[in-house]
Amino acid sequence: MDLKPDFSFRPKLDLKSVAHFPFPQIPNPLGPLAALPGAWIGHGFNTIWRPNHTPGQDRFLELNLRDETFEANAVSGAIPNRGSLQQDINMFGVHYLQQIQDSNLHEGLHFEPGIWATVPATSDPIEPPTVVRMGSIPHGTVLLAQGTAKEIAGPPxxxxxxxxxxxxxxPGGHSPFPEQNLAQSTPFxxxxxxxxxxxxxxxNNPNxxxxxxxxxxxxxxxxVLEVTTTATxxxxxxxxxxxxxxxTQHGPNADAVQVVATFWIETVKGTGGHPDFLQLQYSQxxxxxxxRLSWPRVTVGTLRKKTPVQVPIQxxxxxxPLELLQQAENRG
Structure with missing residues (x-):
């Protein structure tokens, strides 16, 4: 899924004010996304309630252990967004491909192409720097989830x-259903x-x-990257x-109305003489x-970066500008 080597965003009209570091405290155009480029591999767990057509039984609970790969590549150039209420802004981003198979049955479950991007602070609307995930799901749903990022010393x-x-x-009216009890036999x-x-x-707790x-x-x-498709x-x-x-007026077949996700990019101390490594965890x-019900589909994963990748800022x-590049290299 690589872009052509010479592909780079070049706005036809130069942006009047480029936010070279959308997150000013992080000297990298990708900000908190800087560690994403590269190949990640790992495992996870998935739960999904599905509609069921057996008389008297309207649901089926699918549970999967998962094998997962996540590949991300940086996009070259400032991605322009044209403004009318304020000056134009730019984003920087990575494009990714997530692929998932069932660990037990070795069957494909999911793949998702998409983009993660950094968005600088804006004046209209008045918002701090944010991150945004734009994903396409082959079952028939697309999502745009935006939110905040933060850095913490230590574990999540x-x-x-x-x-x-x-x-x-x-949501306060939630209650478990019999299918959630593994000790209770059910064909559903x-x-x-x-x-x-x-x-x-x-x-009980996928996390x-x-x-x-x-x-x-x-x-x-x-x-920590926290994104949601709602305007909260x-x-x-x-x-x-x-x-x-x-x-339509008869109701949905199975409408994905909301996505809430947290991604943790962790630096893990190596043991036994091995170097430190990067780890990606997420809960969605x-x-x-x-x-007439909302059915939570919870997906979690833990992946390790296969090989360290550092994309040149330029x-x-x-x-x-050269002075900003030098500042970034000195701070890095």
Whole structure:
């Protein structure tokens, strides 16, 4: 999925004021996304409620252990955004491809091409620097999730999350369904061998898989990316689905109405003489609406970067002034 080697954004009209470092405290055009370029490989866990057509049973709970790869490449040049209420702005970004297979059944589950980008602070609307993820899902949904980024010294604080369905618009009314109890036999949940390696604690709290993955690790630094398709953090964002998924006056087939995700890019201290390494963890909840309920689909993953990659700043931003480039190199 590489772009042509000579591809670089070159706006036909020069931007009057280029934000060479959209996050001023980070001397890199990619800001908190600077560690993303490269190949990552790892594993994860997925839960999804699906519509079911058996009389008297409107749902099926699919559970998957996952093998995953994530490849990202920096985009050269400032990506222009034209403004009418304020001066034009620019973004910098990476394009990515995520590929996922079922670990037990060795079947393809998901692939997602997309873009992560940094957005500088804006005056109209008045917003701080943000990050945005634009993804395309082959089942018939596209998403634009925007949010904030922060740096912390040490490991992440990963909260618990559940998959309890709830009435549309009333998340406080959530309650578990019988299919969530692995001790209770049901034909309406993924059967063995598809759930080999999945236990009750994982179903109760999918984020426990992330917590277990970092138990015993020494994480010295974490970059936190928190994005959502709702306008709760910054204006804009959203999902769009095909007519089949969204439905009409009779209701949706299975409409993805909201995505909330947190990504943690972690620096992990090496052991036994091995060097430190980069690790990417994420937790994503998609709300699927059908049969008058919102059904949380929770996906989590832990991936390690295969090979260190450092993209030259002047390749990402060919028009960066020499003095800023020197500052970045000195600070780096």
């Amino acid at each position: 604080a990963i909260p618990a999350v559940n998959i309890d369905p709830f009435p549309i618009g009333n 949940r993924t059967p063995a061998p598809g759930i080999n390696g999945i236990n009750q604690a994982m179903v 426990s898989v992330l917590q277990a993955a970092i138990a015993g690790q020494t994480i010295t630094h974490t970059t 953090r910054v204006p804009g964002g959203g999902t769009a689905s095909t007519a089949f998924l969204q439905g 909840t998609i709300l699927l609406n059908f049969n 390749w990402i931003d060919p028009k960066i």
